[in-house]
Amino acid sequence: MIYLYKEYNVAYNLISLFLLIGFAVLALKFHMGIFTYLLLLIVVMILVFVVAGIFTRLTITRIEREVVIHYNECRANQYLDEIKRLFGDKKLSRAVSTIYNSFLVRGYAVLDDFDSVYSCCQNITTKGYKGEYHKYMLQYYIKKDQLNLAMDEMNQLKLLIMQLKNKSYINSLETYIKDAEYVIKIKNGDFEGAEEFYTGIINKSSPLYPITKVSCSYAIGRLLMLKGETERAKEYLQVAYAEGGDTKFKSLAEKLLKGEIEVAML
Known part of the structure; x- marks a missing residue:
């Protein structure tokens, strides 16, 4: 590299x-x-x-x-452009190609481009990046409503965590798993604990990056919409809309605020 x-x-x-x-x-x-x-x-x-x-x-x-600062500050397209500029015109080894795709996949995920997410995951092939592969394949299967396959990826992540030593990375993966669990529970109509989980992330994250604030605000807003708490939902969706840059959280929040899409469809 x-x-x-x-x-x-x-x-x-x-x-x-x-x-x-x-x-x-x-x-x-x-x-x-x-x-x-x-x-x-x-x-x-x-x-x-x-x-x-x-x-x-x-x-x-x-x-x-x-470069990653663009992702953290919700400039997903600029982030992807910079990553491609750095890596794209060079002959990459398998290891560096894995790193390249692990950078790309997070950008595509927040743009809601899950065909590209899947493609990137297939190029994340080295052992040290298994966590990134399983994270985004988990997200991919949830997006596609293939929940059995999503659970398989979640179980793979849990097994991987048992082999890791990096505490910070373990914590991030555990948070990611909990997020996925709540997403699946919400899909099944179980809302218990979800608002507290996402609020906790916002309150405890240090530093609190805009992408974290926006994604959690959108998740809470959508959850409250599903629960019928429209006015409270709008407060969180306004945050996602105002600070979401070019991410899916801004565009989806905008559609919900304008009533252009049913929350149950998301």
């Missing part, structure tokens, strides 16, 4: 070249035994891999800072 940013790629190559030249100089200057030679070579290669890891982390951090 280092090659996504030219300056990082140049810096990495220069540092790697410096390390290799340094190794060659030492090897020529000092008459080393084969054991010392191999040991030094191993050290140099380890350093090259460490440098690669550092620049990979810098690349991911920069993407989060400069």
Whole structure:
């Protein structure tokens, strides 16, 4: 992924070249035994891999800072455009293709483009991104009303969580599962606990990104519409409409507020 940013790629190559030249100089200057030679070579290669890891982390951090911010602030199309600009014209390894599609899929999901969500998921193939695959396939099957398949994906996520160590990622997946469970319960006419769940996310999220606020506000507004609490529902839907950028939450909230679509159809 280092090659996504030219300056990082140049810096990495220069540092790697410096390390290799340094190794060659030492090897020529000092008459080393084969054991010392191999040991030094191993050290140099380890350093090259460490440098690669550092620049990979810098690349991911920069993407989060400069690109993912568009997603967080409900600019989904701009987010997708930036991701495609970074990755799209490059030959990608399987691992980097997985990362690319894991970035794309979240943008398509908030645009309600679930054909693209499905397509991206099929290209999320490396082990470290199984969580993203199951998350969005779960969302895909719920959208398509294939609830048995959705439950299968949910169970896969629960099994995956048992194997993970990253507490932050575990928490995010657990929240995602609870969200899916409430979506399914609401589809089945069971509204108990849903409003408290989404309100809790808004109140407890730190930082509270606009995309989180908007998605939860829309979920609460839709829920209240289903419960017949129209005036309260409008308060939340107005938030989703006003702050939803170009996401589905804005467009769906607008349709509900204008009475252009029945809430039961969503």
